[in-house]
Amino acid sequence: MKVPDQKLNYQLTLLKAIGKSGLGELARTAGQVLQEISQPKAVSVVVKLTGLDDEIFLVGHENYKQALLSAIADYGFTDFENKSSLPNSIVVALDDGSTISIAIIKILGTPVGYISAISQSEDDGTIPLAESVWLCASQLSLRLNTIMAPGSSLEAELLGRQILTALDGDGVKSLTIGFFSGSENWVSIFRDNDALRARQIERLPQDQVAAINDGEIIGENTLKYLWSDSKISAGIWVAAESGYNLALGFEDRKKASINIAAKVKEYIDKKYQNDAAYLVKSFEKLKADFKKLVRSERAAAITETTVTVNHEINNPLTAILGNTQLMLMSREKLPADIVVKLETIERSAIKIRETTTKLMSIIDPVTTAYASGLEMIDIEKSKKKPAKE
DSSP: OOOOOHHHHHHHHHHHHHTTOOTTSHHHHHHHHHHHHHOOSEEEEEEOOTTSOOEEEEEEOHHHHHHHHHHHHHTTGGGOTTOTTSOSEEEEEOTTSEEEEEEEEEETTEEEEEEEEEEETTOOOSSOHHHHHHHHHHHHHHHHHHHHSTTOTTHHHHHHHHHHHHTTTTTEEEEEEEETTOOSOEEEEEEETTEEEEEEEOOOOHHHHHTOOTTOBOOHHHHHHHOTTSOOOEEEEEEOTTSEEEEEEESSGGGOOHHHHHHHHHHHHHHHHHHHHHHHHHHHHHHHHHHHHHHHHHHHHHHHHHHHHHHHHHHHHHHHHHHHHHHHTTGGGSOHHHHHHHHHHHHHHHHHHHHHHHHTTBSSOOEEEOSTTOEEEOHHHHBOOOOOO
16 A cells, blocks of 8 residues: 655645635735745745735745846736736746746636746755746636636625725725625625735624615624624625625724715626626627637648648649640641640640649638539639738
8 A cells, every 4th residue: 555645745735725815815825835845045926916906925035036036027927917928837047057937827818927936956845846836826827717707705705805995095994795695605804904804704694684775874783793803983884786785894983975885886887897898808809719710720721731732733733744845845746636635735734733823822711602502712812912012
């Protein structure tokens, strides 16, 4: 019986921690796991999600941190938004013997951050640097895709964080959010210095959820229940048409205003409208990309067929044309009717050669009706257009 590898089990346990990390702790958790399993000289993790504060984790010896940050900038990872051309991961060997590994974090194929580390070649990490960076990036990408998935258990927390960030400066200290059905746990999000923290609270009783009135001032007992560990002196209920109920908590009673509740509902409405617009836009782009892919594949298939045609037809055609032209060089010795037939063979062979040559110039296949419901490629319309002088 094989004895389990304790180190491997420990490493797997650490990697699982990334898959359980919450918003606001993603970069820190991934960075700490990477430190533990590979012992690099410096680690940098950045996660950027729309509507949320950037998550940044940077630790290590100062010189190594500077070398790592320089490499990240040199290879374009500081500006990864909308950069689909970035590689999923790279490994760079420096002149001093150091190795830098960088891996992209993605949500549905879109870059939203990176994990990077630097180590010395003589470092004896438990897992090689490149592998550990890739493992952490993969785990974090998986976690983010889970969090961002519509209908996920963290959807309410994500929305709450975005709202609380948008209300910065309106006096809202904390926000508790849950779905109208009351079937899921509610999430309380609060400002802790410059960061946002979140904690799950027990599900509110169904009768209490049903009694929530939009714009109603929250009673003292419910106030203590929602924020027993925070200095919240006043609260307002907000009922959004999307089905979410929110409790806005204020440290200063004077700042508790129904206008802020209206602002929250407007934010949620716009967010869902933007989400719908984004889905439509993404779908249209997907259709356009698919059409381009189909055209590209068709062109590639035609090119491959053309190469085959040129090879299989032009070789015997060359022999036919060459022998025909050789015989025509002695046309004065041949009967007139034979010369006419040889000239017909010559013209036909040249036309075949010209047609196979034209096939090689097809860029975007354009079809035209042929017969019996079939279509044929219009070679002239499918050819590459000459450049304008």
